[in-house]
Amino acid sequence: MAANQAVNKAVRWDVLKDSEGALLLTLHGELDAASTPAAWKALEKELMGAGVSSLEIEASHLTYCDSAGLALLYYLYCGRMTPGATVRMSGLSPELQNLFGSFSMEDFQALQDHEPPCRSFPVEVGAATASWIHDLREQVEFIGEVTKDLAASLCRPRLMRWKEVLRVFETAGVNALPIVFLITMLIGMVIAFESAQPLAKMGAQVFVANLLGLVMSRELGPVMAAIMLAGRSGSAFAAELGTMKVNEELNALQTMGLSPVQFLVVQRVMAGILLAPVLTMYAMYAGLVGGVPVLLGLGFPLRMVLQQIQSGVHYGDLAEGLCKSVVFGTIVASVSCLRGLQTGDGPRAVGDSTTRSVVSSILLIIVADGIIAAITYHLRK
Amino acid sequence: MTDTADSIIVARNLVIGYAGKVVLNRINFEVRRGEVFAILGTSGSGKSTLLKHLMGLYRPISGDVLISGENLATAEGPDRLRILRKFGVMYQSSALFGSLTTVENVRLPLDEFTSLSEEAKDLIALSKLRLVGLESAATKLPADLSGGMQKRAAIARAIVLDPCILFLDEPSAGLDPITSAGLDALIRELAKGLNITFVMVTHELPSIYSVADRVIVLDPRVRGIVAEGAPDYLRENAVQPWVRHFMKREAG
Numbered sequence: 001m002a003a004n005q006a007v008n009k010a011v012r013w014d015v016l017k018d019s020e021g022a023l024l025l026t027l028h029g030e031l032d033a034a035s036t037p038a039a040w041k042a043l044e045k046e047l048m049g050a051g052v053s054s055l056e057i058e059a060s061h062l063t064y065c066d067s068a069g070l071a072l073l074y075y076l077y078c079g080r081m082t083p084g085a086t087v088r089m090s091g092l093s094p095e096l097q098n099l100f101g102s103f104s105m106e107d108f109q110a111l112q113d114h115e116p117p118c119r120s121f122p123v124e125v126g127a128a129t130a131s132w133i134h135d136l137r138e139q140v141e142f143i144g145e146v147t148k149d150l151a152a153s154l155c156r157p158r159l160m161r162w163k164e165v166l167r168v169f170e171t172a173g174v175n176a177l178p179i180v181f182l183i184t185m186l187i188g189m190v191i192a193f194e195s196a197q198p199l200a201k202m203g204a205q206v207f208v209a210n211l212l213g214l215v216m217s218r219e220l221g222p223v224m225a226a227i228m229l230a231g232r233s234g235s236a237f238a239a240e241l242g243t244m245k246v247n248e249e250l251n252a253l254q255t256m257g258l259s260p261v262q263f264l265v266v267q268r269v270m271a272g273i274l275l276a277p278v279l280t281m282y283a284m285y286a287g288l289v290g291g292v293p294v295l296l297g298l299g300f301p302l303r304m305v306l307q308q309i310q311s312g313v314h315y316g317d318l319a320e321g322l323c324k325s326v327v328f329g330t331i332v333a334s335v336s337c338l339r340g341l342q343t344g345d346g347p348r349a350v351g352d353s354t355t356r357s358v359v360s361s362i363l364l365i366i367v368a369d370g371i372i373a374a375i376t377y378h379l380r381k
Numbered sequence: 382m383t384d385t386a387d388s389i390i391v392a393r394n395l396v397i398g399y400a401g402k403v404v405l406n407r408i409n410f411e412v413r414r415g416e417v418f419a420i421l422g423t424s425g426s427g428k429s430t431l432l433k434h435l436m437g438l439y440r441p442i443s444g445d446v447l448i449s450g451e452n453l454a455t456a457e458g459p460d461r462l463r464i465l466r467k468f469g470v471m472y473q474s475s476a477l478f479g480s481l482t483t484v485e486n487v488r489l490p491l492d493e494f495t496s497l498s499e500e501a502k503d504l505i506a507l508s509k510l511r512l513v514g515l516e517s518a519a520t521k522l523p524a525d526l527s528g529g530m531q532k533r534a535a536i537a538r539a540i541v542l543d544p545c546i547l548f549l550d551e552p553s554a555g556l557d558p559i560t561s562a563g564l565d566a567l568i569r570e571l572a573k574g575l576n577i578t579f580v581m582v583t584h585e586l587p588s589i590y591s592v593a594d595r596v597i598v599l600d601p602r603v604r605g606i607v608a609e610g611a612p613d614y615l616r617e618n619a620v621q622p623w624v625r626h627f628m629k630r631e632a633g
Contacts, residue, residue, distance in 0.1 A: 034496045103504055107510075111507060
């Protein structure tokens with residue numbers, strides 16, 4: 001039986017099969033990465049189940065053959081398309097023969113049999129719990145170390161690298177002013193719009209000003225400033241420290257006898273503590289700047305709006321907002337630095353620690369906000 | 382310098398630099414098919430910048446980079462891609478993807494650029510790993526490989542698409558002398574067995590004497606090539622004394 005197959009212009013083959021199932025396969029043309037996939041499929045279809053008892057591959061008519069072509073020849077040679085048949089091959093040039101020798105069915109089989117380690121559910125749960133406890137322990141140790149080093153720096157201000165504090169203050173604070181202003185102004189505007197209608201139903205539209213003042217000073221000013229600090233600067237802290245960890249700069253500090261916490265973290269935490277109240281004050285006023293025009297648009301005179309805000313917001317409310325902001329600033333700076341220091345190996349680890357810094361910071365901000373709200377509620381009673 | 386039919390890379394009146402600063406001015410050289418060609422020079426002489434221009438990462442300010450007669454400096458779109466497909470590159474840092482196993486790293490170009498079956502891709506990737514002596518580390522992650530093994534894996538990935546030219550950026554950087562000698566032997570073996578042209582940038586003089594057929598020496602003071610030839614020849618006969626000192630690793 002003779003057959004002539006042309007899969008494409010580059011490669012073709014002749015098949016000669018006798019009655020006893022011995023098959024001679026003669027390949028012609030170029031067997032490369034472009035022509036091999038189609039040839040592979042066509043040959044597999046033709047040879048599988050064709051009852052071949054012996055296969056002889058004649059490769060001397062090939063004008064070009066690359067690794068892809070050799071892979072096909074090797075696959076044929078190992079009898080993967082003609083199970084049970086004896087296979088012989090001839091006609092490979094000495095150079096190709098050399099390369100052909102680098103193929104190994106043992107390696108291939110080992111790779112096919114290799115299964116990535118798969119852990120059972122209880123093992124996964126156990127590992128996750130152990131990791132959680134380890135993380136908690138690290139956090140407690142870190143809080144202790146930061147507190148100790150911060151106290152030491154405050155007692156001996158010469159120890160603090162104030163230039164670094166100023167740099168962080170500028171990048172995390174001054175450069176964040178436009179975005180903090182834009183977002184809190186829009187939030188102030190939205191609150192004024194959203195509350196105007198329900199209060200109007202009760203004839204209390206003028207109290208929108210009181211509401212705005214209270215919400216911005218006690219809740220949204222500190223929370224929004226802290227969330228923006230976490231998203232904009234906390235992530236930067238984590239990425240910066242994480243990259244230093246990946247580049248082994250932290251190891252370099254340790255071998256020089258410098259503590260990464262003392263050298264890098266304390267400045268950022270200090271900047272966070274000082275920065276958060278400033279950003280919060282700014283956010284409070286930006287919120288009012290957004291809300292007041294809405295009230296003016298509703299027909300209230302400016303003097304009346306300002307009087308309402310003054311009567312609604314007391315120093316205690318401002319103090320509460322600022323106290324919250326100090327707590328939030330400490331949380332954001334220290335958690336972000338911790339996540340940065342916990343970075344693993346490789347560039348992906350930096351991305352992971354950045355994400356974890358933002359998620360942990362925002363979570364802890366909300367938890368702390370809830371605790372402070374409960375405490376102040378009971379104090380006011 | 383005249384282009385010969387034997388030349389696989391020809392740099393003609395090449396002016397290269399960045400940010401408006403000329404690093405190398407009007408340089409001419411050619412790389413012959415199948416040879417191991419090394420670019421030498423002191424730190425800051427523009428070796429790596431030249432290599433990046435030869436492999437098409439940057440475009441020259443002026444001049445031509447002819448790859449098998451086609452000008453990479455002006456090629457666009459599919460023509461440029463066709464030329465780039467002739468290259469394999471091994472970066473100084475190995476540049477293996479940390480989240481992929483060694484065999485997956487080597488397979489990656491096959492996954493991206495061919496429509497071969499899974500079996501064929503695995504077979505080819507494993508054959509390249511066997512060529513560099515890493516078949517037993519196929520399922521390991523790059524982080525679990527030593528520096529020398531990472532370099533070998535990077536070479537396996539660079540040759541998986543059967544390139545005509547392999548660019549090596551500081552192949553022996555950071556390796557101990559024995560591992561470095563092993564890598565040199567591998568480069569020699571591959572150059573001989575696979576008929577690939579190697580273009581390498583290196584500081585390691587033992588590597589150069591061991592593997593390079595010809596070298597060019599760059600001098601930042603003249604912003605150009607000051608010597609060209611076989612490394613053993615230049616060591617004794619280079620016109621500039623500092624090139625002889627450089628090749629003998631003597632303070633000049």
